[in-house]
Amino acid sequence: xxxxxxxxxxxxxxxxxxxxxxxxxxxxxxxxxxxxxxxxxxxxxxxxxxxxxxxxxxxxxxxxxxxxxxxxxxxxxxxxxxxxxxxxxxxxxxxxxxxxxxxxxxxxxxxxxxxxxxxxxxxxxxxxxxxxxxxxxxxxxxxxxxxxxxxxxxxxxxxxxxxxxxxxxxxxxxxxxxxxxxxxxxxxxxxxxxxxxxxxxxxxxxxxxxxxxxxxxxxxxxxxxxxxxxxxxxxxxxxxxxxxxxxxxxxxxxxxxxxxxxxxxxxxxxxxxxxxxxxxxxxxxxxxxxxxxxxxxxxxxxxxxxxxxxxxxxxxxxxxxxxxxxxx
Amino acid sequence: xxxxxxxxxxxxxxxxxxxxxxxxxxxxxxxxxxxxxxxxxxxxxxxxxxxxxxxxxxxxxxxxxxxxxxxxxxxxxxxxxxxxxxxxxxxxxxxxxxxxxxxxxxxxxxxxxxxxxxxxxxxxxxxxxxxxxxxxxxxxxxxxxxxxxxxxxxxxxxxxxxxxxxxxxxxxxxxxxxxxxxxxxxxxxxxxxxxxxxxxxxxxxxxxxxxxxxxxxxxxxxxxxxxxxxxxxxxxxxxxxxxxxxxxxxxxxxxxxxxxxxxxxxxxxxxxxxxxxxxxxxxxxxxxxxxxxxxxxxx
Numbered sequence: 001x002x003x004x005x006x007x008x009x010x011x012x013x014x015x016x017x018x019x020x021x022x023x024x025x026x027x028x029x030x031x032x033x034x035x036x037x038x039x040x041x042x043x044x045x046x047x048x049x050x051x052x053x054x055x056x057x058x059x060x061x062x063x064x065x066x067x068x069x070x071x072x073x074x075x076x077x078x079x080x081x082x083x084x085x086x087x088x089x090x091x092x093x094x095x096x097x098x099x100x101x102x103x104x105x106x107x108x109x110x111x112x113x114x115x116x117x118x119x120x121x122x123x124x125x126x127x128x129x130x131x132x133x134x135x136x137x138x139x140x141x142x143x144x145x146x147x148x149x150x151x152x153x154x155x156x157x158x159x160x161x162x163x164x165x166x167x168x169x170x171x172x173x174x175x176x177x178x179x180x181x182x183x184x185x186x187x188x189x190x191x192x193x194x195x196x197x198x199x200x201x202x203x204x205x206x207x208x209x210x211x212x213x214x215x216x217x218x219x220x221x222x223x224x225x226x227x228x229x230x231x232x233x234x235x236x237x238x239x240x241x242x243x244x245x246x247x248x249x250x251x252x253x254x255x256x257x258x259x260x261x262x263x264x265x266x267x268x269x270x271x272x273x274x275x276x277x278x279x280x281x282x283x284x285x286x287x288x289x290x291x292x293x294x295x296x297x298x299x300x301x302x303x304x305x306x307x308x309x310x311x312x313x314x315x316x317x318x319x320x321x322x323x324x325x326x327x328x
Numbered sequence: 329x330x331x332x333x334x335x336x337x338x339x340x341x342x343x344x345x346x347x348x349x350x351x352x353x354x355x356x357x358x359x360x361x362x363x364x365x366x367x368x369x370x371x372x373x374x375x376x377x378x379x380x381x382x383x384x385x386x387x388x389x390x391x392x393x394x395x396x397x398x399x400x401x402x403x404x405x406x407x408x409x410x411x412x413x414x415x416x417x418x419x420x421x422x423x424x425x426x427x428x429x430x431x432x433x434x435x436x437x438x439x440x441x442x443x444x445x446x447x448x449x450x451x452x453x454x455x456x457x458x459x460x461x462x463x464x465x466x467x468x469x470x471x472x473x474x475x476x477x478x479x480x481x482x483x484x485x486x487x488x489x490x491x492x493x494x495x496x497x498x499x500x501x502x503x504x505x506x507x508x509x510x511x512x513x514x515x516x517x518x519x520x521x522x523x524x525x526x527x528x529x530x531x532x533x534x535x536x537x538x539x540x541x542x543x544x545x546x547x548x549x550x551x552x553x554x555x556x557x558x559x560x561x562x563x564x565x566x567x568x569x570x571x572x573x574x575x576x577x578x579x580x581x582x583x584x585x586x587x588x589x590x591x592x593x594x595x596x597x598x599x600x601x602x603x604x605x606x607x608x609x610x611x612x613x614x615x616x617x618x619x620x621x622x623x624x625x626x627x
Contacts, residue, residue: 001560006541007517026436029542030439030504032438033438036406036434036437036438037438037511038431038511038512039430039431039432039434039438039512040428040431040436040437040438040439041431042428042430042431042513042516043428043431043432043443043514045424045427045428045447046425046447046482046487047428047443048393049424049478049482050447050450050482051446051462052463052467052478053460053478053479054450054454054455055446057454057455057456057459057460057462058453058456058459059459059461060455060459060462060463061455061456061459063333063459063462070465113355119354122347122350122351125331125347126351135351135355135410136616137609137610137613138355138358138359139354140613140616141358141605141606141609142337142358144533144541144605144609145541145602145605146540146541146542146543146559146562146601147541148541148543148559148562148563148567148601149559149562149598149601149602151567152386152562152563152567152598153362153365153598155566155567155593156361156382156486156598157361157364161381161384162382163364163381163384166380166381166574169380170380181337191529195357195358199358210557213335217335217336218333218335219336219525221336221337222335227337230490236337259544260543260544263544263547264563264567268424272500275413281358281456281457281458282457285457285458286421286458286461286548287608291417291458291462293461294457295456295458295460298456298457298458298459301507302453302454302455302456305453306452307452309452311413
């Protein structure tokens, strides 16, 4: 590919004569178009969908500054400035949703985040390749189940009519309603996330582990470093860039705790414990028709997320790591 | 079996036992719920009543639950809807993604940077639920199956993975084809795609699973419950416990508590939602470990 870039096709060279002098090393636009029109044609359909279903709705966020009604449309609806945002910030239900979202993110940072790392180190230490592949196959699998399915499975095991309650009853105990207990909710959703995605989360750590030079371990072992010291001084430093990268991504995503999981369980547990920002937008808008208000809440969430990503990246650069995009 | 390197100390009995126990528990935690659900779906009503709910040990088996589900009606229809959306959606998504990934795989081509940037920017923000809903409604797609396909048809993540893979194909191969006068469509079809079966399979699985599992878009966009995909049926009849077969009472068990009727049928719905994923998964799983995804993520 590098070859092609440096030496443009013959027709590009000839057709550039007489017209505006091209930038050095780059054929003029018309020649490049003739060379690349097929590539463009291939890209256009996907770009079209992206524009219609991503960028147009992004612009549609202007209704957050309107009192939008579907009958008047964006052009006919009156502008109200920051009214919807003022309403948002004085809405106790919004603060509940925000508090729940942040609490759940913080909780999962402590009780979810380290699990894939530990699991990856554990899997990596399994000597038999076939056994390791088998376990990997099993733990990756739930990642591909839908949230409805996962919640339904948990219900069958832990719910009021589930296996746990069934066993407790048969043993003569009172069943414990984990699935509807607001106090246990944060533990429940974290357990569900661990069950569904912790296995899949090991992939990236396993790749990082495979990239660590084994001669480091060998040298350390020869020098008398124990298993645990090698873990501490070689394995963990080797994982550091990946851990930081994923931490940044998680921080940037702090206001996203996963929509469907909460949407599905909100009614059973109650909004006080289970309302998060996404479900808040859904219930307040699509159920009541407060379009502009919902858009304002969504925009607030999007902007905070954007700021978090940028800030987290700055921090990563300061730590001397790459982050998700490079310093420009 | 890989052998232990010489420098590594012999594992202690305690350590080995602990590791075995932990890994066994992890595997059981994944597999046991599935086992119980599948077994219950295959049990007769009597076996379910005797077990007092979910069946943990195989007893009397039957396929009645599945006969009931596929005898026409709500679940049969939902399976057809989900299958159709998954097949059409996956084909469309793969085609669009492969084309765009190849179209963007040559740095220096016309509009390469701005177009790529359009895709990458979607990682930083999402448009939000309300404006997305409004555009789908504006396009008249409410209650249309296309509302389950078009908004999610191109995933920037999958596109970037695919593009990274295409860019790893040695340039000399493509250049020589170009010198021979092959068009880009031809190069993609004849050279690039045959070299990319693994990544295509993995991306195809991602899309297919996404369509099969699509839940929330259906909640938003499909109001007509005769058009519901399987995941919504799963929610209504299993998670929310509505009765698929009307006029059936709760069954009383010996222990003196009521059992939801048709537990086997409910479990069978779960299995129906589960099976396609379980069937495709083993064929694609080996590509995960071959590093298709990992290479792309790192690059």
